[in-house]
Amino acid sequence: MADEPIIKVQDVHKWYGNFHALKGVSMDVQKREVIVIFGPSGSGKSTFIRTLNRLEEHQRGKIVVDGIEMSHDVRNIEQIRSETGMVFQQFNLFPHLTVMQNIVLAPIQVRKWTKQKAEEIAMQLLERVGIPEQAKKFPGQLSGGQQQRVAIARSLAMQPKIMLFDEPTSALDPEMIKEVLDVMTELAKSGMTILAVTHEMGFARAVADRMIFFDKGEIVEQGTPEQIFNSPKEDRTKLFLSQILRH
Amino acid sequence: MATIEPALPPVTERSNILRWARKNLFGSWYDSLLTILGAWFMYWALSSLARWVITTAEWEVVAVNMRLFMIGQYPLEQAWRLWLWLGFLVFLVGNSLAIWGKGSRYSVALLLFPAVLAFAFPFGDEPRKWLLILAVTGLIGWGIGRARPEVLKRSVIAGWVISLPVIILLTRGLSASETGFAPFVKTNLWGGLLLTFLLTVVGIMFSFPIGVLLALGRRSVLPIVRWFSVAYIELVRGVPLISILFMAQLMLPLFLPEGWTVDRVVRAMVGITLFSAAYLAENVRGGLQAIPKGQFEAAEALGLSGAQTMIFIILPQALRLVIPILVGQFIALFKDTSLVAIVGLFDLVGIAQTVLAQPEFLGLQREVYAFISLIFWVLSYGMSYLSQQLEVRLGVGIR
Numbered sequence: 001m002a003d004e005p006i007i008k009v010q011d012v013h014k015w016y017g018n019f020h021a022l023k024g025v026s027m028d029v030q031k032r033e034v035i036v037i038f039g040p041s042g043s044g045k046s047t048f049i050r051t052l053n054r055l056e057e058h059q060r061g062k063i064v065v066d067g068i069e070m071s072h073d074v075r076n077i078e079q080i081r082s083e084t085g086m087v088f089q090q091f092n093l094f095p096h097l098t099v100m101q102n103i104v105l106a107p108i109q110v111r112k113w114t115k116q117k118a119e120e121i122a123m124q125l126l127e128r129v130g131i132p133e134q135a136k137k138f139p140g141q142l143s144g145g146q147q148q149r150v151a152i153a154r155s156l157a158m159q160p161k162i163m164l165f166d167e168p169t170s171a172l173d174p175e176m177i178k179e180v181l182d183v184m185t186e187l188a189k190s191g192m193t194i195l196a197v198t199h200e201m202g203f204a205r206a207v208a209d210r211m212i213f214f215d216k217g218e219i220v221e222q223g224t225p226e227q228i229f230n231s232p233k234e235d236r237t238k239l240f241l242s243q244i245l246r247h
Numbered sequence: 248m249a250t251i252e253p254a255l256p257p258v259t260e261r262s263n264i265l266r267w268a269r270k271n272l273f274g275s276w277y278d279s280l281l282t283i284l285g286a287w288f289m290y291w292a293l294s295s296l297a298r299w300v301i302t303t304a305e306w307e308v309v310a311v312n313m314r315l316f317m318i319g320q321y322p323l324e325q326a327w328r329l330w331l332w333l334g335f336l337v338f339l340v341g342n343s344l345a346i347w348g349k350g351s352r353y354s355v356a357l358l359l360f361p362a363v364l365a366f367a368f369p370f371g372d373e374p375r376k377w378l379l380i381l382a383v384t385g386l387i388g389w390g391i392g393r394a395r396p397e398v399l400k401r402s403v404i405a406g407w408v409i410s411l412p413v414i415i416l417l418t419r420g421l422s423a424s425e426t427g428f429a430p431f432v433k434t435n436l437w438g439g440l441l442l443t444f445l446l447t448v449v450g451i452m453f454s455f456p457i458g459v460l461l462a463l464g465r466r467s468v469l470p471i472v473r474w475f476s477v478a479y480i481e482l483v484r485g486v487p488l489i490s491i492l493f494m495a496q497l498m499l500p501l502f503l504p505e506g507w508t509v510d511r512v513v514r515a516m517v518g519i520t521l522f523s524a525a526y527l528a529e530n531v532r533g534g535l536q537a538i539p540k541g542q543f544e545a546a547e548a549l550g551l552s553g554a555q556t557m558i559f560i561i562l563p564q565a566l567r568l569v570i571p572i573l574v575g576q577f578i579a580l581f582k583d584t585s586l587v588a589i590v591g592l593f594d595l596v597g598i599a600q601t602v603l604a605q606p607e608f609l610g611l612q613r614e615v616y617a618f619i620s621l622i623f624w625v626l627s628y629g630m631s632y633l634s635q636q637l638e639v640r641l642g643v644g645i646r
Binding site: 053055074078079081082084085086088090092093094095096105106109110151154155158 | 539541542544545546547548549550551552555559560563564567
């Protein structure tokens with residue numbers, strides 16, 4: 001591709017005490033690319049995605065997001081964060097604010113939009129994720145699936161260039177997973193750059209441009225869904241896929 | 248032909264007082280024994296108390312010294328200024344109850360409280376008149392608040408914000424010349440409930456922001472800020488309030504340059520504020536620690552700065568969590584202000600001591616201390632009740 005990659009990661013290392021959590025991860029992400037990251041528990045996939053907006057600090061290597069290099073400079077970090085949306089396993093909505101207030105807070109405080117503009121856009125986003133009627137409720141009054149959709153709308157309200165999903169469906173009851181995946185699928189098809197840590201292989205097969213298999217703090221294998229599902233090269237990938245696809 | 252009997256309600260619904268008593272009070276022989284003993288003890292305690300209150304006690308001492316108990320030596324011809332700010336407060340309370348309160352019947356009862364006071368206690372004619380005016384003012388405020396709740400919201404909040412300066416200014420006076428409008432009243436004349444109230448309100452209003460800042464400071468990543476906060480909190484918490492009050496009264500003048508004096512009441516206020524702030528900081532820190540890490544992460548991931556995260560996300564949740572603890576602390580502070588009597592200020596307890604030192608009231612400790620205990624209890628319970636309303640209003644434990 002001719003374009004400059006929107007995320008560049010070179011030889012990133014991270015330690016927790018003596019535990020080597022990331023062992024030299026390198027990758028590039030192109031604009032509009034949809035990447036699914038998967039791997040066993042404790043493989044470092046969540047840690048990795050969290051280094052991309054500095055919720056985890058990396059100790060060696062280089063991360064460049066949208067042309068800004070991740071450094072200790074707080075302004076750089078805040079700029080990268082405002083260009084990068086993140087959706088968490090536990091939703092992390094603000095329980096003391098209504099759905100609408102959850103969504104408009106950051107655009108008003110960080111982007112300095114007027115309240116009116118922020119609320120208009122928030123309403124559009126709530127319609128996009130299918131729950132405009134919930135705007136005045138508090139997060140505690142919503143189901144898990146609805147909360148996660150609000151969390152997606154909240155991230156999108158900042159009009160990010162990249163969306164990071166950290167196991168967005170792992171805390172949901174089975175019947176609610178689909179409503180969240182539908183929103184993510186629609187988002188992927190709209191051309192958003194997406195990195196998602198998830199084990200939803202149906203989602204991966206349907207929309208991923210690239211799948212990355214993490215194990216023991218490093219990238220073991222990557223390729224298109226077709227390559228990964230039909231002809232995985234590494235034994236570890238084969239073993240893991242057989243374990244999660246068996247049931 | 249048999250008539251159809253109406254179906255009897257289930258047994259539980261047919262129970263009357265006798266059934267209830269048999270089930271709950273006389274269920275077995277030891278239940279009965281405990282019930283009888285308890286009833287006898289309650290009867291004995293209450294009837295002795297009532298006999299003392301009605302026949303033995305000499306309430307003259309309260310009636311004669313009512314003014315001292317309420318305002319100390321504050322000059323009577325300037326007392327209208329105190330009634331004025333009381334009226335302002337009562338008006339705001341009326342407004343607020345109408346706008347934010349839910350149970351309208353209780354609101355009216357609460358606003359009629361001054362009128363009840365006027366007849367229940369041995370006030371003179373002048374204070375009685377003022378108390379009735381207060382009750383009317385409160386009801387008017389309530390009526391206005393009900394008529395226009397949305398329009399008034401902002402001005403009522405503004406009213407509360409300026410209420411403390413208004414109270415202090417009116418109490419202290421506005422002009423230096425004795426013949427001018429509302430001349431200064433020296434703080435050594437402030438006393439009784441007036442002084443207790445001012446010490447408490449100033450203590451709460453100032454220790455709250457200082458305590459929050461100290462709590463944040465203790466969690467700060469900046470070492471100097473953190474060390475200062477830790478040192479301050481641990482130092483102050485390791486010392487009794489009375490020693491801080493003594494230091495403020497006796498040692499502070501030694502450190503100030505020649506000719507500088509700080510008013511004694513102000514010194515007590517500063518001492519109480521600084522003391523309370525240290526405890527408040529730890530309570531707020533408890534609330535901060537209860538906020539899950541995910542809340543910080545979500546706020547930061549959206550690009551909010553550290554300060555924005557604190558102000559909009561963390562503090563509102565943390566403070567809501569610790570409302571019961573904070574109110575408990577404020578009630579303790581209210582009662583702790585009585586320690587200023589020991590360093591020579593005439594708050595309620597200080598006044599009680601001076602009243603009891605007069606020859607004609609010797610030996611009337613029981614009456615005097617019962618009376619001021621009643622005042623402390625009514626106001627403490629009032630604070631506790633308000634905090635419960637606030638918790639319900641803010642949905643503590645629900646959201």
